[in-house]
Amino acid sequence: MQAPTVGGVRLPKGNGETIRLPRGASLTDFAEKIGANPASLVQVLFHLGEMVTATASVADEVLELLGSEMNYNVQVVSPEEEDRELLDSFDISFGEDLGDEEDLEVRPPVVTIMGHVDHGKTRLLDTIRKTNVRETEAGGITQAIGAYQVETELDGEKRLITFIDTPGHEAFTAMRARGAKATDIAVIVVAADDGVMPQTVEAINHAQAADVPIVVAVNKIDVEGANPAKVRQQLTEYGLVAEEYGGDTMFVDISAKQGTNIDQLLEAILLTADATLDLRANPNMPAQGIAIEAHLDRGRGPVATVLVQRGTLRVGDSIVAGDAAGRVRRMLDEHGDDVTEALPSRPVQVIGFTSVPGAGDTFLVVDEDRVARQIADRRRARERNAELAQRRKRVSLEDLDAALRKTSQLNLIIKGDNSGSVEALEEALMKIDVGDEVELRVIHRGVGGITEGDVNLATASDAIVLGFNVRAEGKATELANREGVEIRYYTVIYQAIEEIEQALKGMLKPEYEEVELGRAEIRAIFRSSRFGVIGGCLVVSGVIRRNAKARLLRDSKVVADNLSIVSLRREKDDVTEVREGFECGLTLGYSDLKEGDVVETYEMREKPRA
Incomplete structure (x- = not known):
């Protein structure tokens, strides 16, 4: 079998062997794996209609196309595998309860409150923990995500339950999916006067996909027109059959506003946990878990709300979450009180990161700060390469003239109060469909107030700055006025989505x-x-x-x-x-x-x- 040629360039011949490459790999990376000259691969891609330099990050499908031409099976490593290989190189085991059976101890259940917007999820949490956060939420809609631990009693024994609150607005799909994955039990809140709604169904799907038990809280039973029986009947279509109808799902009729049957709901959660789950973890190992939310605090720097899943997190530990590293300088509980250690299932706010972790990033404690920094740096470089490959506009020779024609483009810079909100807003904006004539690009996103650096970037790239629950800092407003940069402030996510959609439609050629x-x-x-x-x-x-x-x-x-x-x-x-x-x-x-x-x-x- 002769070596294949494309456009007169002789290529190395493969035997169908598998070549594993990370996301955003360059042609130089590929050439090193197969012992080829990167320049020849550049030439080959040119003949295949792709213009790429040897060191540029290349899209997954381009690598696969090139591999098939040379009889190689190119396998682009998934982010999870990349991370596992990275941690293996540091001899770190993640996601395992290290130790013997006798090392495992009972831990509290982690419960996610899910459901449609305005069905009373946050009111229910307020009632459970006897505090009021809902009034501070714009429009009464949860814009962020939080975690709280409460104490209850079952059969005379004091028990702890950890609650995670997820937003109900449709833009927060990723947050609900994340909440379902980090949880042991999902409580689906359905309003008795409203019935099953789109985000109710989506929440059920997320919970079932994560294979977690479901408890249904039928809320607002005190409201006129409430029909709990109808809710039970509607939910049978989604495989949730009440125990009284011969099923195995616990339904509790509640009124979060009046505080009716809240104890019965907590009891149902604990009974479900005891009956279906083996909730144990090893507290005597380096802590591992998930960052539920993170934001930039003016006085304290990056602050992350983390949920410890195994091990014990202590003040002074070296910690890495996603591409953020640091040392735990201080930990706070849901009441703002200092804690020195957090056991499995305990949510705490961690202060000490050098940058803001992403919502949903896994965190782990390592032996020393140097290892944490190295892991974070490698993850950051990997993400940057993957992003460059994704962002790179694929231009083939056939449509080169079309690519060179000027297209209408709206550049955005998104700054928000926490990483989950920024992620949700970006995801919702990227889903706006106004055809191929107008392109929306998010050139920068971050957590914290709008700075002079953001305004300078907006000036250089003709971008609009969106501030979600944040304002411009210091001289940034003055600079924006001088440079003519538009800064728009929002507190409710759907207002931002509507205004950007209108702006995009206004950019369309008539x-x-x-x-x-x-x-x-x-x-x-x-x-x-x-x-x-x-x-x-x-x-x-x-x-x-x-x-x-x-x-x-x-x-x-x-x-x-x-x-x-x-x-x-x-x-x-x-x-x-x-x-x-x-x-x-x-x-x-x-x-x-x-x-x-x-x-x-x-x-x-x-x-x-x-």
């Missing part, structure tokens, strides 16, 4: 449609040394206007298009228009006119977009 004005039949032909060929016409429909666009029809076929009514006369007078039933003389700047031809006039009108 669409025009042809509207017929009138038709005239040529009855006689006159020749003039001054005007050329003149058609003597009878207007048979509509109106003929001077300077209107026109086409000439002969036997119902278009003879000439893109003409215009150059001159228009009625008897001896120049006129601007002639209506149906009247005769006129006209010239089209076109000499091949014949009796019986039809002149059709029309105009292009802007069509309102849907």
